[in-house]
Amino acid sequence: MFGLGMSEILIILLIxxxxFGYNKLPEIGSGLGRAIQNFKKASNEPDEIDVTPDNDKESKEKKD
Structure with missing residues (x-):
């Protein structure tokens, strides 16, 4: 896993x-999970294009 051994992972986890403290770890994990989920969702959705006509331009053209 990324060239890290078990001892390196344990040291990182202890740091x-x-x-952050033991009580904050679930909050950090859930926030990180939501961020990854939103990133995946945004990367899979096609870009939205607004194709609604601009009513202000049409009303000005009709007056002229």
Whole structure:
């Protein structure tokens, strides 16, 4: 996994727990999961194009 061994992963996990605290880990995990889910959703959806006519331009053209 990314060239990391088990000892490196444990050290990183201990540093994260030390910095953020044990109680904040579920919040961080759920926030990260939601961010990844929204990114995947946005990358899979096609771009939306607004094709509604501009009524202001049409009303000005009719007056002229």
């Amino acid at each position: 994260v727990v030390f910095i």
